[in-house]
Amino acid sequence: MLRSVCVVILVSLSLAVSAQRGAFVSVDELREQAFPGETLGWQTLWINKSQRAAIESILDHSFKSLRVRYWGKDQRTTWIFEEIGKELPITFGVIVEDQSIVDIVIMEYRESRGGEVRYPFFTAQFKGLGLKGDEELSLNHSVDGITGATLSVRAMKKIATLALFCHQLTPFSQSEHAKQAQIP
Amino acid sequence: MPSKPKSPKSRLQKTRLFFWRWHRRIGVSAALVVVLASFTGILLNHTSELELGKSPVRQDWLLEYYGVELPALINFSAGEQWVSGDDNQYLYLDGHQFAYCNGRLIGVAETDGLLVAACTEELILMTRAGEVVERLGSTYGLPVPLAAVGSCGAALCLRSQEKNWVADFQQLVWQPTEQITTWSTPVAMPSALRELVLDEQLGSDLSWERVVQDLHSGRILGQWGVWVVDLAALFLVFLSLSGFFLWYQQYRRRR
Numbered sequence: 187m188l189r190s191v192c193v194v195i196l197v198s199l200s201l202a203v204s205a206q207r208g209a210f211v212s213v214d215e216l217r218e219q220a221f222p223g224e225t226l227g228w229q230t231l232w233i234n235k236s237q238r239a240a241i242e243s244i245l246d247h248s249f250k251s252l253r254v255r256y257w258g259k260d261q262r263t264t265w266i267f268e269e270i271g272k273e274l275p276i277t278f279g280v281i282v283e284d285q286s287i288v289d290i291v292i293m294e295y296r297e298s299r300g301g302e303v304r305y306p307f308f309t310a311q312f313k314g315l316g317l318k319g320d321e322e323l324s325l326n327h328s329v330d331g332i333t334g335a336t337l338s339v340r341a342m343k344k345i346a347t348l349a350l351f352c353h354q355l356t357p358f359s360q361s362e363h364a365k366q367a368q369i370p
Numbered sequence: 371m372p373s374k375p376k377s378p379k380s381r382l383q384k385t386r387l388f389f390w391r392w393h394r395r396i397g398v399s400a401a402l403v404v405v406l407a408s409f410t411g412i413l414l415n416h417t418s419e420l421e422l423g424k425s426p427v428r429q430d431w432l433l434e435y436y437g438v439e440l441p442a443l444i445n446f447s448a449g450e451q452w453v454s455g456d457d458n459q460y461l462y463l464d465g466h467q468f469a470y471c472n473g474r475l476i477g478v479a480e481t482d483g484l485l486v487a488a489c490t491e492e493l494i495l496m497t498r499a500g501e502v503v504e505r506l507g508s509t510y511g512l513p514v515p516l517a518a519v520g521s522c523g524a525a526l527c528l529r530s531q532e533k534n535w536v537a538d539f540q541q542l543v544w545q546p547t548e549q550i551t552t553w554s555t556p557v558a559m560p561s562a563l564r565e566l567v568l569d570e571q572l573g574s575d576l577s578w579e580r581v582v583q584d585l586h587s588g589r590i591l592g593q594w595g596v597w598v599v600d601l602a603a604l605f606l607v608f609l610s611l612s613g614f615f616l617w618y619q620q621y622r623r624r625r
Binding site: 213227228250251252253254255266268277293294 | 469497501502503504505509510511540541542
């Protein structure tokens, strides 16, 4: 009897752990979600020295890449970033429009704990958030954490801030009026 | 016939002779260990000034003796440059560490003026100065695990899942291809380059202070070495006692 109870507990635990990990959204699904029916090519954002310093201050660790890929159309951009939660990278997809977050999704979660961050009850808090200001690289509204997923929550906040910052650096952050004004 | 009782003088002479003989023998036997222990003792007394604790051991044979495993290195040429990888998944450009790669390094190729280091799980695009431009993994649709990388005409081709793929780095598209590809293959590592990589990679686990300490205590030869040094210490005790005895005898005779 005791053995059966132990087996049931172990199976339940392993199912709970495996339920946390997984690939939930593919690149094509993210693009379709951000730009329905559109076939967009990748855009490239080249990062200069001062921008890299800003990115490193957002992430609180070094950022080695010289360029970042994204999709963009009108005033909307979509970004894919990876950030370590506790030990393994979490792949995030972030859709930004008009300086605020439209949606943030977890495309792949590899940690054994903290996967609750992918559920809409949590990600909904990021919708509509922007940066505090040009000088202050942090979100303009607080986000409630989840017990047991502190590091994953922290990683998501960093990536949301990073996507908003990178969005500012693209031509898609400007209004159509401003873009047209730049055309000679 | 009963033996004649020995005079105190002859007994003293015999003891003196015994001490002389053994003082010499033990002195010669202990000499090597004493010299070694003295020399290493001096080094340990000045370990801070000599920075022995911060000086890593680089000698392959000594690291091997201590059981510190040398990393397995794989090396590819990229024009006049070398890209190497170790089994801890660190990459080196001309012997200098520049990135961590997800997976084992399987080849190097060139595209659009950039070097592409291919590991089993990702591609690292970098400048010839060793700056990472971009990392591309399965998130960007890269067919993994990669088995090989090479040039197919002007493009870069990959081998994965028993198929050849041509890479479009502008749009990050990986298309199956039948193009003939010249695959990147590992080449022997020049010894100077190997030294440079090992110099960056090795030694943090073992300092010269530890080696000198082990020489001093005899632990470098295991438990037997410790016994040898213990024996040499006992010999030193004997030498000091026998030396004093012999000196005292001579001193009394002169008086």
